Amino acid sequence: MKTILIFVSTLDGKITKWGDPMIRSWSSQDDQDYFDAIWNDTRIIIMGSGTFRPDPVKPDSKHLFLVLTKHPDKFKSYEVPGQLEFTNESPLHLIERIKEGLEKKILIVGGAQIATAFLREQLIDELWLTFEPKIFGMGAGIVISEKLDIKLNLISCDRVNEIGTLMTKYKVLRNEREMNIK
Numbered sequence: 001m002k003t004i005l006i007f008v009s010t011l012d013g014k015i016t017k018w019g020d021p022m023i024r025s026w027s028s029q030d031d032q033d034y035f036d037a038i039w040n041d042t043r044i045i046i047m048g049s050g051t052f053r054p055d056p057v058k059p060d061s062k063h064l065f066l067v068l069t070k071h072p073d074k075f076k077s078y079e080v081p082g083q084l085e086f087t088n089e090s091p092l093h094l095i096e097r098i099k100e101g102l103e104k105k106i107l108i109v110g111g112a113q114i115a116t117a118f119l120r121e122q123l124i125d126e127l128w129l130t131f132e133p134k135i136f137g138m139g140a141g142i143v144i145s146e147k148l149d150i151k152l153n154l155i156s157c158d159r160v161n162e163i164g165t166l167m168t169k170y171k172v173l174r175n176e177r178e179m180n181i182k
């Protein structure tokens with residue numbers, strides 16, 4: 001099973017424009033189409049409550065959305081068992097539980113707190129990062145401010161439009177042998 005962390009970012013590493021949660025107000029149509037295709041093709045999608053709250057996902061029978069929150073009770077009214085669930089499980093426990101199924105890949109769609117928690121625990125296999133050729137100066141980053149030391153290798157980088165939106169895929173290096181590739 002592959003765990004994929006996916007984000008769209010500016011060149012200065014911002015995943016929100018000055019804190020505004022509405023990402024589609026600035027991401028390219030190409031990225032939105034790409035994201036929608038991946039979203040439709042993945043059954044299990046994990047996000048933090050900070051990503052869920054501003055734009056709650058609509059449950060459907062093709063997905064199991066798992067939203068991390070310290071207070072699952074607060075979200076009871078949204079819950080649809082098997083489709084939209086809220087959990088206070090640790091990232092490690094959650095991934096171990098999902099691994100017991102037959103899932104080929106799972107998608108972690110942010111935000112920064114959740115990305116940091118999964119990266120810290122070495123639970124991410126690949127980072128799929130779209131770079132939009134923009135600079136916002138202020139806004140959230142792909143991780144929160146803490147000491148991390150994560151090494152990655154570029155798998156692919158595709159220019160997808162005139163303005164130069166880049167769609168990249170990185171493998172997260174997790175063991176000694178991989179690290180020695182440098």
Ligand SMILES: NC(=O)c1ccc[n+]([C@@H]2O[C@H](COP(=O)([O-])OP(=O)(O)OC[C@H]3O[C@@H](n4cnc5c(N)ncnc54)[C@H](OP(=O)(O)O)[C@@H]3O)[C@@H](O)[C@H]2O)c1
Binds near residue numbers: 015051052054088140
């Ligand atoms: N550009 C992009 O690709 C992209 C993608 C996703 C999100 N975003 C943006 O990022 C922003 C949200 O990011 P964020 O960092 O503020 O929030 P987030 O990572 O989506 O969610 C943070 C929340 O997750 C819960 N949480 C964190 N760690 C947990 C743990 N170990 N166990 C259980 N629950 C845990 C807490 O919820 P409770 O407070 O409920 O306990 C916490 O407040 C939004 O503005 C969104 O639009 C951008």
